[in-house]
Amino acid sequence: GGHDEREQTLNQILVEMDGFDARATVIVMGATNRPDMLDPALVRPGRFDRRITVTLPDLDDRMAILKIHMKGKPFEDSVNMHAVAKNTVGFSGADLENMLNEAAILAARAGKTKISDIELEEAALKVTIGSERKTMQSEEEKKMTAYHEAGHALVASNQEEMDPVHRVTIVARGGSLGHTAYPPQRDRYGETNTRLLAMITSALAGKAAEELVYGVTTTGASNDIERATQLARAMVREYGMSSLGPIAYHERAERNWIAKELGSTPPYSEAMAAKIDAEVAKIMENSYKDALSILKKHRKTLDAIVEALMQTETLTADEYNKILESNGSTPINKGYGQKSIA
Incomplete structure (x- = not known):
């Protein structure tokens, strides 16, 4: 076998x-x-006895990688590669190479002789989310998608620990009907419990917006719920960020691959498993309530974002922030006001 x-x-x-x-x-x-x-x-010593951990590239690494793959490609003078490196947190070396190649292809298709910020941003989206695709959504379905994405954006802007919203769109890409981007403003090597809760609340905000406006929710929130649940479960089982205390309840990967394949019993009782599930459910429920509360408080702004999305389909950071400010909902998250570049 x-x-x-x-x-x-x-x-x-x-x-x-x-x-x-x-x-x-x-x-x-x-x-x-x-x-x-x-x-x-x-x-063990004497065999593979030296281990080298290769992590994802940090800002300086990304700059160096970009410089290598920029060779032979013409760029507009306005392109700021330091800004590109700053806004590609989490990209691997292969992702960065792919992004520049995609940007070159997009520029060539558009009949341009040089790559601009427009192609770079489009290429980054293609790498992270997927290619733009046409859908046959009705106006009402499109509006529901707009409320979903506006919910994500508005709640993120009202969470101090979240990064600023960079882009909101209802243009379908990959498997999603829309996308709200709030990329990290810097490389992170750890997260606080308050930031994790903010991330969960923001993830559930799309579903909360649907319920607030329509009284029903769609299957479009499934990926958001899955991501939020994973974070909540990690908080309880791995990070000790719950009332169960600083104890690790996750099942560590077995060193012995035979034992892993045959299956192993979790290192806690069924009663404790029920408590873990209850803690996860409590985090999810409280975060969902927080998202609903923020959206109710800023309902006028939510409607204004949706109206703009229905007209233009995509909002840049500047366009989005102007809508918030004109409706008295200035973002409170860290980094607001910093220049956001593709």
Whole structure:
């Protein structure tokens, strides 16, 4: 079976590595994105005994990667690559290369001789969300999508821990009918419990807006709910951010891959599992109530955002912020007022 094949592969690797002459200048290198699944015999001293963790590139790394892949591509003088690097937090080296290649293709299709910010932003969206696609939505369905996205944006702007809204659109991309972007303003290496709660509240705001306006909700919120639930569950089970205290309740990946495949019993009782579920549900319910409360308080602004989206389909950060300010709903989140660039 599969276990026999894996054991044979592992044993063969170990035999080959043990067969090298100690004086031979041979270095064995390997790479994996699942180090937790490696057999301990493979990573003990004398085998793969030095580990190098390669994380996603930070700001300086992204600048260096962009400079490499910019070679041979003409850019408009107005393009600020430092700004591009700043607004691509979470992109891998391959993502950045793909983004620049896509931007070059878009510029060529448009008959341009140089790549501009417009192509770079469109390419970044294509990498992260997917290609723009046409839909046969009715005006009412389109309006419901607008309320959904406006809900995300408005609640995010009223959460101090959230990053500023960069773009709101009801143009369908990939598997979504719309998108609200509030990219990180800087590289983050950890999150506070208040920011995680703000992220959950913002994720549930699309569903809350649908319920507030129409009294019903759509399947479009399924991905938002899944993402929010994952965050809430991580807060309770992994980060100790609940009334259950600073205890880890998550099942750690087994070192022994055979035990992992055969299944293992969670390190807590069924009664504790019920308490964990109750804590997760409480976080979700409270966050949803918070989202509804914010939307009710700023209902006039919500309607104004939707009206603008129905006219233009996409709002930039400046256009969005002007709507909020003109309706007395100036954003309170950190970083508001900083220049947001593609």
